[in-house]
Amino acid sequence: MTLECRDAREAQAHLAVRDAVAPAGSFYAHEPFTALKLEAPALRAGPAPYNTTDDMDRLLAGLAAFL
Incomplete structure (x- = not known):
């Protein structure tokens, strides 16, 4: 995902x-x-079958706090 006006490396x-x-x-x-005229870097968040709901909650809460 790209983050308008934010640096993906900072998000990472x-x-x-x-x-x-x-x-x-x-x-x-x-x-x-x-x-697609995207500027690198982008942020890659790829859930997998072994991720838990806690993993997803941390990711979403972290993104919300960052943005």
Whole structure:
């Protein structure tokens, strides 16, 4: 996800302190980033089957606090 007027690297650091993993970067997708006119980095939050509701709550609360 992109964060208007916010740096994804700052979001990554903010979330890491809260034990929520969401890396910042272009994720080897230079062509799509260029085609969509996105500025790297973006924030990647990818839930997986092993994530718990607590994991998701930390991520969403961390994003809300950051934004």
